[in-house]
Amino acid sequence: xxxxxxxxxxxxxxxxxxxxxxxxxxxxxxxxxxxxxxxxxxxxxxxxxxxxxxxxxxxxxxxxxxxxxxxxxxxxxxxxxxxxxxxxxxxxxxxxxxxxxxxxxxxxxxxxxxxxxxxxxxxxxxxxxxxxxxxxxxxxxxxxxxxxxxxxxxxxxxxxxxxxxxxxxxxxxxxxxxxxxxxxxxxxxxxxxxxxxxxxxxxxxxxxxxxxxxxxxxxxxxxxxxxxxxxxxxxxxxxxxxxxxxxxxxxxxxxxxxxxxxxxxxxxxxxxxxxxxxxxxxxxxxxxxxxxxxxxxxxxxxxxx
Ligand SMILES: Cc1cc2nc3c(=O)[nH]c(=O)nc-3n(C[C@H](O)[C@H](O)[C@H](O)COP(=O)(O)OP(=O)(O)OC[C@H]3O[C@@H](n4cnc5c(N)ncnc54)[C@H](O)[C@@H]3O)c2cc1C
Numbered sequence: 001x002x003x004x005x006x007x008x009x010x011x012x013x014x015x016x017x018x019x020x021x022x023x024x025x026x027x028x029x030x031x032x033x034x035x036x037x038x039x040x041x042x043x044x045x046x047x048x049x050x051x052x053x054x055x056x057x058x059x060x061x062x063x064x065x066x067x068x069x070x071x072x073x074x075x076x077x078x079x080x081x082x083x084x085x086x087x088x089x090x091x092x093x094x095x096x097x098x099x100x101x102x103x104x105x106x107x108x109x110x111x112x113x114x115x116x117x118x119x120x121x122x123x124x125x126x127x128x129x130x131x132x133x134x135x136x137x138x139x140x141x142x143x144x145x146x147x148x149x150x151x152x153x154x155x156x157x158x159x160x161x162x163x164x165x166x167x168x169x170x171x172x173x174x175x176x177x178x179x180x181x182x183x184x185x186x187x188x189x190x191x192x193x194x195x196x197x198x199x200x201x202x203x204x205x206x207x208x209x210x211x212x213x214x215x216x217x218x219x220x221x222x223x224x225x226x227x228x229x230x231x232x233x234x235x236x237x238x239x240x241x242x243x244x245x246x247x248x249x250x251x252x253x254x255x256x257x258x259x260x261x262x263x264x265x266x267x268x269x270x271x272x273x274x275x276x277x278x279x280x281x282x283x284x285x286x287x288x289x290x291x292x293x294x295x296x297x298x299x300x301x302x303x304x305x
């Protein structure tokens with residue numbers, strides 16, 4: 001690869017806090033995947049922006065990492081630099097809430113309930129960060145980021161700091177211009193959401209109820225990545241997988257959950273290639289039985305070839 005030169009490795013090694021060959025599996029909810037060639041974790045926005053700009057200038061591939069709850073990282077790991085974004089500051093002004101990209105959605109859901117704000121209860125079902133939730137337009141129980149977002153502060157290498165409206169981000173079902181579009185590779189720095197005044201205790205009761213219901217219908221306490229597939233229009237991926245008789249299907253230590261067809265569970269020591277093989281088997285069978293092409297919601301990253 002063209003970026004592999006001594007001067008680039010020296011630049012990477014000189015980054016404050018950088019490590020090499022850093023395990024990533026423990027930084028994902030799946031518990032799967034090889035190491036990052038180079039790894040850095042930072043909550044300092046200016047430093048992250050400088051690092052991204054430096055990577056782009058030098059053609060060094062980089063991957064932004066949040067809570068790792070929507071990723072299947074290849075067994076061979078990730079080439080270049082993995083940057084874990086952990087800026088977790090937040091502020092509340094009236095009904096507007098600004099949150100750093102590294103703050104967990106679940107944590108923010110509790111913070112805003114404590115502030116007697118309503119409309120963010122859905123976030124209790126999203127274990128990722130605010131940055132990952134913007135990237136993915138994450139949502140749950142019929143609500144998604146698109147419903148609450150005001151704007152997003154971001155950084156585009158070569159163009160600097162920017163503020164994006166919802167329209168700029170082209171938020172759609174589990175995607176955005178950050179995932180597929182003009183802002184690929186850009187950094188979400190922080191997001192501002194607009195909520196309603198209300199009874200925070202009621203919000204907490206509602207979140208507890210939703211969580212309890214979910215614990216009964218989804219294998220939340222296992223190692224998994226949430227929904228593996230997007231729901232096809234007018235249907236549910238879980239229903240199709242179940243109707244195809246694929247619940248419990250195994251490949252190595254990866255298994256289609258017996259509780260919910262749209263979850264794949266790492267039973268312990270599963271390889272990324274096991275999960276990828278299982279994904280392909282499920283897609284092929286659902287296509288054969290129902291002529292529906294399932295699209296993955298989980299993102300496959302790293303050295304797959
Ligand atoms: C048990 C479980 C339940 C789940 N339930 C739901 C659900 O109900 N609804 C739902 O939508 N999702 C759900 N998910 C999936 C996941 O939590 C969301 O997709 C979440 O938005 C991912 O955020 P993350 O921080 O983990 O991102 P990661 O998995 O770390 O990264 C995902 C993508 O986001 C990008 N990214 C992360 N941070 C930034 C940033 N600061 N700037 C730019 N790009 C960034 C990464 O580069 C990567 O491409 C679930 C996952 C699990 C494990």
